[in-house]
Amino acid sequence: MRIAMRTASCACGQLRISCNGEPQLVAQCHCLDCQKRTGSTYGVAAFFARDKVEARGDARTYRRSARSGHHVTFHFCPGCGSSVFWEPEQKPEWIAVAVGCFADPAFPAPAHVGWEDRRHPWVSG
Known part of the structure; x- marks a missing residue:
């Protein structure tokens, strides 16, 4: 069985993260912090085992x-400003990667949706 190797990068390509295997979880989040981080109405993250990334x-x-109450540390490119991945203190065994940074329309869809009470009413799914 072939294990997928995926690479996500910032807009300028300087900051990259390679992920070996399938994500443990793909989640869509409508919280206000994700809205501010992405500049969109929600964020989508793929969570991979730390030892697989x-x-x-820079x-x-x-x-x-x-x-x-836990902290989250975001890693972003100093050149283009893209937020590529983050480390959730609450789940130290995982690294979260912004799904859009994979630029892959065939990437697995979210299996979990969070903060639906913050979803903009005109956003479907």
Whole structure:
């Protein structure tokens, strides 16, 4: 059986993260923090086992508190500003990667949706 190797990158291609295998979870989030992080109405993240990812390139970080009280550390490109991946303190065994950074229309769809009460009423699915 062939294991998928996927690579996500920022808009300029300088910051990359390679992920070996299938994501543990793909989730769509409508929280206000994800809306601000993406500049869109929601974010979509693929969670991979930490030992299955390798990041390359220069990154800057931004750490914030989540509503759970745990912290999340975001890694973004200092050149183009793309938020590529993040480390959720609550799940230290996982690395979350912005699904859009894979630029792959065949990427697995979200199996979980969070913060639906914050969903914009005109957003479907």
